[in-house]
Amino acid sequence: MxxxxxxxxxxxxxxxxxxxxxxxxxxxxxxxxxxxxxxxxxxxxxxxxxxxxxxxxxxxxxxxxxxxxxxxxxxxxxxxxxxxxxxxxxxxxxxxxxxxxxxxxxxxxxxxxxxxxxxxxxxxxxxxxxxxxxxxxxxxxxxxxxxxxxxxxxxxxxxxxxxxxxxxxxxxxxxxxxxxxxxxxxxxxxxxxxxxxATLARILVKDDGRIDWSAPAARIADRLRGFTPWPGAFTTLEGRMVKLLEARAEAGEPGAAPGAARRLAGRGLLVACGGGSALVVTRLQPEGKPAQDALAFLNGLRRDAFSLGT
Missing domain, CATH: 3.40.50.170 (Formyl transferase, N-terminal domain)
Known part of the structure; x- marks a missing residue:
């Protein structure tokens, strides 16, 4: 033909x-x-x-x-x-x-x-x-x-x-x-x-990657995967952007506010999400820095608990 x-x-x-x-x-x-x-x-x-x-x-x-x-x-x-x-x-x-x-x-x-x-x-x-x-x-x-x-x-x-x-x-x-x-x-x-x-798969924009911590962790994890490599999945910590690179959804802790984050011993960063779920972040990239393991990021912060999306 x-x-x-x-x-x-x-x-x-x-x-x-x-x-x-x-x-x-x-x-x-x-x-x-x-x-x-x-x-x-x-x-x-x-x-x-x-x-x-x-x-x-x-x-x-x-x-x-x-x-x-x-x-x-x-x-x-x-x-x-x-x-x-x-x-x-x-x-x-x-x-x-x-x-x-x-x-x-x-x-x-x-x-x-x-x-x-x-x-x-x-x-x-x-x-x-x-x-x-x-x-x-x-x-x-x-x-x-x-x-x-x-x-x-x-x-x-x-x-x-x-x-x-x-x-x-x-x-x-x-x-x-x-x-x-x-x-x-x-x-x-x-x-x-x-x-x-029919559903619409519209063109992506940068803000599609901004994480809404009130959403269930499974949805956040799916969006992270779908939006890799661009626009990625990102949040803020004290006004600076942090890009999440690898994460998975797990059961959360009762009463934790969405976005509340703490060290999860030996594993990474545990972030509370909507519906009582949580996201375990194992790899991320702070603004202006190279990608790194979440535990290395926590060591650099020198504290074990904080709030993302702030």
């Missing part, structure tokens, strides 16, 4: 690997423009461009996608299909309809759950124990198109967004190739999404 691929970050690269291995003809890769990265602000090429250039696949990086120019350029390539994975832009009708098979998207959730920009992070943060990928026929809505194929994946108890994303990406590549094989045999059955079950 003649395919134009639209995708930008590392999550999209396994789809390219899978398409190439399956013998599909990649006419072009469309990615977002190079962006400044790192302390020096040097331009960094997106992961899909890094994949495509050594393989001789043309790369397009338009600043705009809804002015008709990209659609005209892609139409000249006569693709059978647009395959999309984490491109990061909303496509207009000109792109969605230019190929005979339209545009098919690889989305990192079991739609209609977690439509939007950050499905992997929010699935973990909301305490899900299973997620997956959906191969979807794209329409003009936000991840609202008919589902063509889904494959599920377990969220492990210690998964973070960083560890789950590569497994979902690999599953997405395999599912995309499976769906295209069925499409070529006219064996795909589109299934409309149940909008009443």
């Amino acid at each position: 003649r395919i134009v691929f639209m995708g930008t970050p590392a999550f999209a690269v396994p789809c390219l690997d899978a398409l190439a291995a399956a013998g599909h003809e990649l006419l072009a890769v469309v990615a977002q423009p190079d962006r400044p990265a790192g302390r020096g602000g040097a331009l960094r090429a997106p992961a899909t461009k890094v994949w495509a250039e050594p393989r001789g696949v043309p790369v397009l990086q338009p600043q705009k996608v809804r002015d008709g120019r990209l659609a005209a350029e892609l139409a000249a390539l006569r693709p059978d299909l647009l395959a999309v994975a984490a491109y990061g832009r909303i496509l207009g009708p000109d792109l969605l309809t230019l190929a005979p098979h339209g545009a098919i998207n690889v989305h990192g959730s079991l739609l209609p759950r977690y439509r939007g920009a950050a499905p992997i992070q929010w699935a973990i943060a909301e305490g899900e124990r299973e997620t997956g990928v959906s191969i979807m026929q794209m329409d003009e809505g936000l991840d609202t198109g008919d589902v063509l194929l889904q494959r599920a994946l377990e969220i492990r108890p210690d998964d973070t967004a960083d560890t789950l994303a590569p497994r979902l990406a690999a599953l997405g590549g395999a599912a995309l190739v499976e769906a295209l094989a069925l499409l070529e045999r006219d064996a795909l059955v589109p299934v409309k999404q149940d909008a009443s079950r």
